[in-house]
Amino acid sequence: MPELGNLGDTVQPLECRVALISADRQLASDWVNALNITAAQHENPFGLRFEAVDAGAAERLVREEDKLQALIVDAGTEAGGLAAAEALVDRLHGLRAQLNVFLMAQSVFGGEGGVVSVSVRQRFDELFDRREGNFNQMFRLVQAFIARRASTPFADTLKEYVFSARDAWHTPGHSGGDSLRNSPWVGDFYRFMGEHIFNTDLSVSVQVLDSLLEPHSVIQEAQDLAAQAFGAEHTFFLTNGTSTANKVVIQQILGGGGKIIVDQACHKSVHHAIVMNRCEPVYLKSTLHPEFGIYGPVQRADIEQALDAHGDASLLVITSCTYDGLRYDLEPIIEYAHERGVKVLVDEAWYAHGHFHSELRPTALECGADYVTQSTHKMLSAFSQASMIHVQDPDFDEFRFRENLNMHASTSPQYAMIASLDVARKQMAMEGYGRLKQCLQMVETLRKAVDDTGVFRALTREDLIPAPLADDNIRLDPTKVTIDISASGYSGKEMQIKLFDQYGIQVEKTTYNTVTVLVTLGSTESKLLRLIHALKQLARSARKRPHVGTPRRLPEFTRFTCLPADAYFADTEELPLMDNGALAEKQLIGRTSADEIVPYPPGIPVLVPGQEISAQIVQFLQQLLQGQNATEIHGLIFRSDEPMLRVVKEVVRKKQGKKSGVKD
Template sequence: MIIKKGIDKIINKNTARFFMPGHNGDKSIPLRYDITEIKEADNLRCPSGMIRLAQKNASLAFGSLHTFFLVNGSSSGLFALIMSLCKRGDTLIIDRGCHISVLNTLVFHDIRPVFIYPAHNGGFGINSAVAPEDVERAFSENPEAKGVLITSPTYYGVCSDIRRIAEITHKNGGALIVDEAHGAHFAFSDMLPQSALMLGADGVVNSAHKTLPCITQGAFLHLGTSRIDPNTALENINLLMTTSPSYLIMMSLDRAATEMQKSGRARLEKVIKKCIDLKKAVNETGRYKCLENEDITRLVVHAGYNTASVFDELDMRYNIKAEMCDGLNLVFIAKAMTKARDLARLKSALLSIAKRLPALKEGNYPPPPKTVLKMPPSLAYYGKTKTVPPTEAVGQVAARAVYKTPPCMGIISPGEVITEEIARLLTEDVTIAVP
């Protein structure tokens, strides 16, 4: 049992967990609940019993018209929503800061993307919000578009103006899909942004496992209006879903919705207050800068070019594991299940490390290079290709996506031209497939 032994080494060290999944190591789901679709157990593909009731309960918790359990993660939900809204060859306006699963759907379902770029936060070197004006402009130039797909919140907890974007989308006869994978907890706190469902989104995915007490791969697909047909959505979920859905994941999704209804607000309020206190203390050191994002529980700590060393010291010396280090920023995910003592440990460790750091110098980091779509992604992907190193790919069209994970955002999409700037972003051992 090699994997079990490896994980045991992690969980037996009293690690402060500021990474996914949202259950934070809770031990309440034993393996005896791992069953299959026997008669009494209902069937996720066409639920009529306990699964149907659990999905209705989740729908009430999130305020949707319809909620579906996903056992293949939010990626499958984004696939299903896009396929439910668009036919092959249709046009969709897409936030270019989208998840790789969206780029994969463009290939799989032959969608013609119109990419719009989010604003850039130069002080942290990350994407910011999508401007409603850019959505308006995209519709005026592409009136045939079936709708819009926006990522909000981003991996860094930044939210776009979903209410305004929904109004623009509906005015132009389209439907709004929101990848709210990192915002499942928004529905359970008045101290956080309103959920996309409450702001007018038509289809929403939530990665429950990211911030709620749910095991990995558990996600929700919500429909907020009748603009996306629920029967079509279920058909497309089934098209993409395993024929052996995990009852552990389903039970975990049910538990997440139920527990958050009962105690989620109180838990989140305590965590949010601790996060506010932590941010204030960290900013006052002059060695770090915390991102002022809409999701207070997504702690993004900027330490400039000292970030990697801080990340390593937190791990090796203090046994505190961040979700991610991108070279400039540390990302910590505080959840409803995060313990107060772990937030105190994180605060103490950051303040201690700060004493050995130089004063933080303000930076202005450039945005990622913009890309040009030269051919439909599906045509580039399924056409004749060759594999070359990045230096030989400059000026050619990418046949495969290249992305950084986390946060699984595409550097280049199939069909886009590979520029010198993009080639420089890729490591020397990367090869690229091109038509």
């Protein structure tokens, strides 16, 4: 009987298909029959089922069969058979990198001592001789490799420990929820959250669960499996989010100072890391789409120019994909940086799913990035704050990296969060391709339905790419669906409220004339149906008078008067931002900001520490704070409800500017 999940849900029995690819029909038929008989006679928890296909049908099977988990590739007996088998596997792995692949050959040995070649070891999990007769052993080997990929070493150990029902005389203080369970005051919270949210909340005192900061057993095993799944040399789990991940990597490369080339529209954590590590930033200007107020990637020519002009830079930081789904053509950019001795960090916070479907590849790791940070929680099935750092830096110093990680990570990590990383990785390794295929099908259905309203329009890649980026081969992550609502007569904020209040739908983000929804692994047909229904209903009630609005362009980036760290930690004073408008402007122009000032959305800084304040910047911030729909701005200080900017005291700024070599 299948396991019961929620009411109306059932867990389907597992089925794993294994394809034997061979031009020798008789041999393939004999092997498949023998292996299927063996599978029927042994424990077969994964439901392994073997089938024979030729090379011509293999690509179609890999693209279309979601339940395919492994390939056995016959190299035959011809001299060129091994090379042909390797070329075939490369093509198929290009479509689905997670499949286990086994080589069937009569001879794959060469060189001194009959050692298997490096290329064979890199491409194939295990080798079978074509004259093999022990099908029991072959079946067990295939099953073992699939079982390894399907394992969750940390999550399983956590579950086993919880079910062992040990008495807790250690932190945390709620002691598995016992402090709340029978309380007349907070027992309702325990019942609302459920027992496992508490009894999985353990501490480093439980040695069997390993240590996130110094892993040697189940956490290290889980990280190794993640590295294999995502295509990295090393992977590290974080429970502080990708904000911490970015800070750790920047400290690894630039701890103590140095020059960093960075997209102005990068995540605020990168700007924070610049301050914390006393870096000298070279900011790259983001490209604004004037019609929709969406900030896109930096022009490739600007990146290359910065790399040429700053030969002493140590690190290039790029965000790909952006919040709106725009992806760089990373390979030529990374190659250009590496040719100049510059390491590359790619913030893939919004793109953890990219490696698991051919339409979304190549990822940053596949393009050669040294470090990649990912928010596993944003698009995959991990808990919020659960993130990963993937590393393939050839000069990687693992000991120093662990020390940098320890400086930022909590010594009391949330164990359920670590388990969710383990489980999220397993899901993508075992069914990521199929689940993403469903997502992409939902995207097509949604886009067509949006366009069919005649009022709303699902923006395409061509719509979203600003003109300056037309020749940069920018790509679009289709799981971010941005809808132009201009013809509806409503602003983005008004549409967001209507969807929430009238239809119970919460969207991801808005601009003045767009709303964006994410299609994730958790998107369902029912949710899709309700969203389409809501949009159709709202299209029928469109206003006759269209909403009039224009995107607010970020003011031009001004010069630095000192290093960001010098400004942030300097003696400062607070000056009013709104005081009679013109008077505030007069007082602030030419002063140096001590803080990062970030309107949200879109979350791109108008000012960073050390930057000179201009009249354009003051006027821009004043406009954001005026009217009924005032924009949220991070970094402002409020005194008696009056917004203030923290600026460097003049005498301090001049001294620091001379000391840092920045012209006054």
